[in-house]
Amino acid sequence: MSTNILVVYKKNHEKVHDQSISKVQQVLAEADEVSFSMRAREAVSRADFIGRDLVIVVGGDGTLTSICHNVDAETPVMGVNSHPRRDDPEGSLGFFMDSTVDSFAQDLQCTLEGKAIINTLPRLQATITSTSGNVIKTDPALNDLLVANTHQYAPSKYRLQCGGVDEKQQSSGLLFSTWLGQGAWISYVAELSSLKADKRDADSHYFCVSRELASGQCAMAWTNEATIITSDMHRGYAVPDGWDEYHFNRGASIKVALDGPTLSLLTFNRQLG
Template identity: 30%
Template sequence: MARRRLLLLLKPFDMYPAHQSNGLSRITNPKVFSYLDNRRKVHKDAINFCQDILRKKFVDWEPVLRSKLTQPIRDVDLVVTVGGDGTLLQASHFMDDSIPVLGVNSDPTQVEEVEEFSDQFDATRSAGYLCAATIKNFEQILDDILDGQTVPSKLTRMSICVNSQLLSTYALNDVLIAHPCPATVSRLSFRIKKEGQPCSPLVNCRSSGLRVSTAAGSTAAMLSAGGFAMPILSKDLQYMVREPISPGEANASLIHGVVKFDETMDTSWFCKEGLIYIDGSHVFYSLRHGDTIELSPRAPVLKVFLRHHISL
């Protein structure tokens, strides 16, 4: 039997180094400093733990810091990310639909800790919604994957075309179309199309932007903004106009809705400058007045190993 090939993608573990020279010396509350330094140690220990497990398996593997990932991921059988949802999202931008990914939440939120410090600071750690594993079950889940006892879920991603040109990055969570300055009004129009023909009225809006999410991203910013959580295996998209200015009766019912799998959302941008943010703030593309953006759920899926109760 051929040895499996794995890529181990790591969030840098020096996020909260305990050195006076890095600026943390400004933190006067020793509990905050201890909490931040503990997060670094927990993450570093998780990386070492996962590497120790891989050394025992019949696999070839290579560790790569996510900050060093610049080329498409190819020629591996599995990607394992160690960090949180952000690390898995970054990996997804370099993956097609042929390689599955397993996320390891290296620093899960501790409920007792959050309660203990709730009146002093936010002690929330990583949610890891898309991460099926922690160090407690990593080896068992990895063994199940290698033995073929578990299969990945196929998550819908979103493709983005600007002026009919397909962007190289697919969105796993969401897309935000907005002015670079959050205090500046975003001016745009959009409508839903099916087979190239309009199937909704044109919506003209002034707002703080337009957010469109996949099912996987519907429990993040979309839900926080008043949207609804979608079944994670749904093939549809959900959209919401952020903070619309005087939408008017005609548009009021259209500022939040769903784009079906066989539909697209066509948007026109009417500000001097704008940005398309993909899965957060790290990946973005520039817009100019008159640019058109087409969003579609018919992008290559991403194969992700999920926690059982989430994939149901």
């Protein structure tokens, strides 16, 4: 039976990136029992992912995090770094992109033979309940999720409940992060080492940081309990992985937890964690 593959890539018109896309396409065209479709990230839709046996993302970490919102827990994802930093200081670090153009043919064969390493990664998700009772779930976040005032010049005001904490806060917003996301945006916001987080809890715990509280301090937590936020903002939003925005008004309730659908990310040289 043919393996049905979707290839998603970022269009940036850089020569090295275009060459990588062409090479991936060539390898797939020459592979046995493989059918595939190529889609630019800017043109892809949720329907493109339905019925796929494998999703291949060509680009960097940002390309993957913006695409994997569309991928369910059952469909494996393979990341191909189109411009590795090890070859060029201007390239992408590619933490989630364990394959490269040079190793792609071998890694694809490894995947088709069921020999790739499967990393089951937890994802954050926010559930927004409006004052009229409408419920909206955000896309799942692999790295981080922001809850804040849409006007960045205005403070974020809310009631925060998590575990034994129940208090009103005024800050520049709440930033949540998975264990693997701690090397991304949140690393520039807070010094997380004081929390003594244990990676053995990565499947159940997440980071929560109240940014720039009115007191001038920064409140942090490493928790496995849901965080409940009650908005005291005229207009706020939840933003998973810096991508789509989900808006809410004053009085809305936002629950953030590590209960989004997991992501099955394939690697070939190492287990993530």
